Amino acid sequence: MASMAMHYLVEKGTEYARLAVELDKKGEYEKAIKYYKAAIELFSKYLSLYPDNSLADFYKDLIAKYKLRIEILEKHMEKASAAGGSPGDVSKDDVEILMPDKRSNKKKFDDLVDLEDVKKALKRAVIYPVKTPHLYPLGWPKGILLFGPPGCGKTEISIALANEINAALINVSPATIMSKWLGESEKNVAKVFNKAREIASSGTPVIIFIDEVDGLFQEYSDEVGGEKRMRNQFLMEMDGLKEKENSKLPLFVIGATNKPWKLDIGFIRRFEKRVYVPPPDREVRKALFKYYIDKLSSVYKADELDLDKLAEMTEGYSSADIASIVKEVQNNIAEELNERQDGKASGSVERRLTMEDFVQVINRRKPSISPKMIEAYKIWYEQHGAT
Template sequence: MSELERIAIEKAKEAVKLDRQGSREAAIARYKEAIQILSRLISLTQSPVLHEVYRERMRQYLDRLNELSDETPAKTVVRQAASREEPRMDPVESNVKWSDVIGLEDAKRVIREAIVYPWMRPDLFPLGWPTGILLFGPPGCGKTLLVAATASEVNATLYTLDAATVLSKWLGESEKNIAALFSKARQDVSKGKPVIIFIDEADSLTAQRYLEVGGEARARNQLLKEMDGLANKNKREYLYVIAATNKPWLLDEAFIRRFQKRIYVGPPDRETRLNILRHYTAHLRLAEDVDLEALAEMTGNYSPADLYNICLDAHLTTIREMFENKLEEPRKISMRDFIAAIEKRKPSISEEMVMRLLEWARKHEAV
């Protein structure tokens, strides 16, 4: 087993190296070999953590393989030229409002206390404030949305560091780029504006230590070092690192410890689902028979993102009909349209997933 793992790493390392040198054919062959071995490992492993790490890895190699396979020689040249440049680190503008985030009252409270209040009244925080916040929870429940709302609330500059992309695109350069990003962020902060560095899919950045290939351990250590710099107690700075993940069990202790606040962003209860349905149907024309309470009741494992899509689907049905039947205006959306939309869509959340997250929360939550 560990022998297989060693071979997989060997093949992947060669692939990455060849890839960076531009030897496309050879890199493709090595990626394929690495993928084959990983799929063997996946079928052999008993550990759920390793299982996910292997799968995540395999997905990355498959993505890269697909990219390489439809890459022409001209494209290769362009890519190599581009990869020599500094990474582009443009801040993202956010105009999400606090009121767009429905439910999640605990998460909002913790964030207000950590970020909004210290920004408004730093004099009330002589001991400083938390600068590392980890958000974990099932997909589509508002982690990214919360970060966007926070950023616009304090008018912060928001840099997003998507861990999976960082590792696959910057192949081995990631630690340099992380250092550069933090140094840019510190410059911004010194000009008097809060900065949030948002690490999305944080699990792919830290979990990779199992299968180190392109310098992930170095990237991870760089990140830990930067975060230690932030946590310096006497410095009261408006530079925050917020990380999000829906697989927190892939994170390692050293990483987890850097986040003073660890918040569970859980699935909506019935009441919250009702509010979300109200929110997303507020500007739609609904027929008399639409019963949002009943819809909230029947959407047990659906995430807010699912609910949004259900409203969208139901609405689009009426628009489609309007065009197909050459009507002047779309008809009102009926209960039937919502139910059809629900039946077409599987819920993104499962009991099993929630159990596992709650179990992790019991050990690691810090609010």
């Protein structure tokens, strides 16, 4: 009975969502909003009844996307009404591409403090084949999986890799694929790869970056038809990259995940290179503290800090954790100076950074990485790692 209720909510919600998308495309926005709301209601009911289901996060993302779409449509209709016109078209780009000259993040490998082994693996798998394709008559890996704890730089190093080779970057997420084109998600997958092949054929390298790839490629016991078709399309497209006409294209699919053990074995095989992105060790944590504190030293004096001690205190902390710690110290001191009205409009101030400033923040902030988590990654790497 519970299974029937689950499938009814999912199937009916999917039906309403598909209707909403069709009406949205036709410009019938008022009706589209009605069906988006109906889909949200059913998916919300599904989440309240089955909060621990494997698809719970997926439907949460879906609901968020539909709410955002409703907000956009309502604002658009209000503006059209105020102007005395018709709603007109609310366009949506099929494939969002970040070309090298359009990216605000210009960091390259040398700008990243850590992840030397990961950089080396990506040079072998991507940079060298792009720079010297004639040295690879047998082709090169097209799928690379980056796995490891959250906040350790998987997305950051993927962007840096794109900058290293001046690649076009196509960002893909489970929520975008499934919510924006519900009912024809497999067509959207094909659009992504068709556009990527078109750009790569012109000589510009392309990286299709899939964040939280486990959301697309894990094995679901209760997946619905649209999800299965989308997943199969991804398999076909990734296999197609190895075919003769595509094998020499500078086109790469990079997936990032915090949960590699959730991936279906069929998808694991498509990612020929599987690279562990580890948490920072003690020396790297020290280098990270130095990197961020050096940025603060243009304003605050920072010549009496024990970086070794800070590195020792932050065992189990991710790179993102350390960045947040230093930023929180900055915010605390800025607040203190503002409260005393002792800050200057520009330039340095007399306030020194002290160890106590950092100790207080570290004591309030727990590490995001546990030894148990690290052990799980090590076990998975022993079984599936391929660098």
